[in-house]
Amino acid sequence: MKRSEKTDAIKHLYSRASFGITYPELIRLSRLSQKEVLERLLKEAEPFTPLAEAKENILRPSRQDNPSEEDIRAYTKKRTEQEEAVNISWVSRLSADKADLREKLTLFWHGHFACRTTNGYYNQQLNNVQRKHALGNFRTLVTEVAKTPAMLSFLNNQQNRKGKPNENFARELMELFTLGRGHYTEADIRESARAFTGWQFRPESAGFFFNERQHDRGTKVFFGRSGNFQGEDIINMILEQKQCAYFIAERMYRFFVNDTPDPMHVRDLGDYFYGQNYEITALIRRMFSSKWFYNEKNVGNKIKSPIEFLVGLNRSFYIQYARPRVLLQLQRSLGQALFYPPNVAGWPGGTSWIDSSSLLTRLKLPSTLLNGGILESEGKADPEDEAYLATARRSQPNVERKTQAFPDWERFRRTLPAAITREQLAYVLLASRVKAVSLEKIEQSDLVQMAIQLVSTPEYQLC
Missing domain, CATH: 1.10.1900 (c-terminal domain of poly(a) binding protein)
Incomplete structure (x- = not known):
C-alpha cells in the first residue's frame, strides 16, 4: 500500500469517527472517493441494536417484607453482577461492533449526559436511549434522556414536586446539557424546575410517567415569556436559543x-x-x-481516552478475555470506568487523561495484554536490562494468569502483507507520525514484537 493524501484522510476519519482502521479496510476504502467513504460510514451506522444484558430491574427487598441480612446481601450481589455485566457488554460491543460511528457517538453522548447510578438496568436503559438517538434529532434525544429513570434519580427530579421544587435537573439541563454557563438566570432555573415537577418514574416498571398531582400548573416566567409551561415547553424554548x-x-x-x-x-x-x-x-x-x-x-493531536485506548487495542489485536471482569479493573486503572463518571460534568478529557502515573500504565498495558507483561527490546541488552528481562520472564506466567488476555496473532497476521516493514506497520497502527529516532529503536524482525513495540510508544496514545 502506498501512502497518499486519500489514505491519510481515511485513517484520520476512522481514528475519530471510529476506533481506528485495519489494513484491509484501508485498502478497500482507498478505492472510493472521500465523499463515498463518509457516506458508507454513515450508512453502516444506521442499524440500531440495543444492549440487552440486563434482563430485569432488580429492586431492593421491601422493608415491609422484613428482609434478612442474607436477603440484602443476595440483592446487593445480584445487582452488582448486573451492573458489571452491562459494563462488560458495552466494552465488548465497542471492541467488535461494525456500527462504529453509532457506538462512538454513544460514547460521546455518554460523557455529555453524564449520569451515575448503581442500577445496571437503568444504566442500560439510558445507554440505549443514547444509542438509539445518537444520529437522530437532538430535541428528541435530550427529551428522552430527561425521562429515563437513571437521569431522573441521579439529578433528583423524582423529588421535584409542586410546592417543593428541586432545581438540580433544571440547572444541569441548561449548564451542562444545552447552553453552558452564563446563558440563563437563577430565576430561569427556579421557574423551569417548576415546569418539570411531576416528571417521575415507577421503580417497579422502570417506566416514565407524568404525575399530574405533583405538577405545578401555575404560571411560570422563563426566558422572559409567561405561561403554564411543562417540561417539553422548556426544552423547546431552550433549543430556540x-x-x-x-x-x-x-x-x-x-x-x-x-x-x-x-x-x-x-x-x-x-x-x-x-x-x-x-x-x-x-x-x-x-x-x-x-x-x-x-x-x-x-491530525494525531488528541490524547485517546482510556476507553478509546483499551478498545483500540482490543480491535487491532482481536483480544479475547477468559476472565472478562478484568476489563473493569483495566478501566479503573486507566481512569475511565463506563457508567461511573467522576461527577455530573463527566470526564474532563484532553490532557487530564495523562499524568505521570497513568502514562506509565498506558505504556505498559500493551505488553501486559499482548505479551504477558514483557516488552522486548532490540539489540543486545546491557546487564541491567538483562536482569529486568529475566525477572519479567519469570513473572510472565503470573501476568498471563491474572489478565487472561489472548490476542489472535494469526488473525492479525492475515490482515497484513507478509513482508510489511516497520514503517508500513507504524502507518497502519499509529494515528500520528512516529519520530524517526523512535522508529529506529524498533527492531524490524518479528511482526508480533514490532506491533507490541509500536503500540507501546507515546505516539500510540494519540488519535
Whole structure:
C-alpha cells in the first residue's frame, strides 16, 4: 500500500469517527472517493441494536417484607453482577461492533449526559436511549434522556414536586446539557424546575410517567415569556436559543476534532446545526466533510481516552478475555470506568487523561495484554536490562494468569502483507507520525514484537 493524501484522510476519519482502521479496510476504502467513504460510514451506522444484558430491574427487598441480612446481601450481589455485566457488554460491543460511528457517538453522548447510578438496568436503559438517538434529532434525544429513570434519580427530579421544587435537573439541563454557563438566570432555573415537577418514574416498571398531582400548573416566567409551561415547553424554548446549537457544536468539536476549538469553525457548525433543526447526522456530515477537519493541526493531536485506548487495542489485536471482569479493573486503572463518571460534568478529557502515573500504565498495558507483561527490546541488552528481562520472564506466567488476555496473532497476521516493514506497520497502527529516532529503536524482525513495540510508544496514545 502506498501512502497518499486519500489514505491519510481515511485513517484520520476512522481514528475519530471510529476506533481506528485495519489494513484491509484501508485498502478497500482507498478505492472510493472521500465523499463515498463518509457516506458508507454513515450508512453502516444506521442499524440500531440495543444492549440487552440486563434482563430485569432488580429492586431492593421491601422493608415491609422484613428482609434478612442474607436477603440484602443476595440483592446487593445480584445487582452488582448486573451492573458489571452491562459494563462488560458495552466494552465488548465497542471492541467488535461494525456500527462504529453509532457506538462512538454513544460514547460521546455518554460523557455529555453524564449520569451515575448503581442500577445496571437503568444504566442500560439510558445507554440505549443514547444509542438509539445518537444520529437522530437532538430535541428528541435530550427529551428522552430527561425521562429515563437513571437521569431522573441521579439529578433528583423524582423529588421535584409542586410546592417543593428541586432545581438540580433544571440547572444541569441548561449548564451542562444545552447552553453552558452564563446563558440563563437563577430565576430561569427556579421557574423551569417548576415546569418539570411531576416528571417521575415507577421503580417497579422502570417506566416514565407524568404525575399530574405533583405538577405545578401555575404560571411560570422563563426566558422572559409567561405561561403554564411543562417540561417539553422548556426544552423547546431552550433549543430556540442559537446558543444551544453553538454549545453542542463546540462539545462535538472538542471530542472529534481538537481540544482547542476554532471559533469560526464552531460558529459555522452551530449555524448549520440550528438551520437543520438539530439533526445530528447533518452536523456530523458537515464536520467530517469540512476541509479543516483534515488539516494537519487536527491530525494525531488528541490524547485517546482510556476507553478509546483499551478498545483500540482490543480491535487491532482481536483480544479475547477468559476472565472478562478484568476489563473493569483495566478501566479503573486507566481512569475511565463506563457508567461511573467522576461527577455530573463527566470526564474532563484532553490532557487530564495523562499524568505521570497513568502514562506509565498506558505504556505498559500493551505488553501486559499482548505479551504477558514483557516488552522486548532490540539489540543486545546491557546487564541491567538483562536482569529486568529475566525477572519479567519469570513473572510472565503470573501476568498471563491474572489478565487472561489472548490476542489472535494469526488473525492479525492475515490482515497484513507478509513482508510489511516497520514503517508500513507504524502507518497502519499509529494515528500520528512516529519520530524517526523512535522508529529506529524498533527492531524490524518479528511482526508480533514490532506491533507490541509500536503500540507501546507515546505516539500510540494519540488519535
